[in-house]
Amino acid sequence: MTTGTAPIFSGPGPLDGWNGLGPLIALPQKVPLIRLVDRPPLYETPRVYFQSPFTPAAAFFVRSNLSLFPTNIDLKT
Structure with missing residues (x-):
């Protein structure tokens, strides 16, 4: 995948990519x-x-103000 002439992902795959600002990381549902x-x-x-x-x-x-954020929620609790 590219934007103009610069690649979005460099490296073996999207999870190992780097875009100049920081690594590209896949979060759940993202x-x-x-x-x-x-x-x-x-x-x-x-x-x-x-x-x-x-x-x-x-x-x-x-973005989060907490050091950890939930990836799933148990509605019963």
Whole structure:
């Protein structure tokens, strides 16, 4: 996948990619996002998704003030 002449993913695969700002990391239910820092979690949307007026939910950024964030929720508790 490319934007202009620069590749989005470099390396063996999307999970091992690097885009110049940080590694591309796939979180549950997300496309690979740019990891800026991991504590607290701060993941940015790759620029390729800004070519459209709408950002898909799977490509939307992830930010948290907590050091960990849940990947699933038990509705009974």
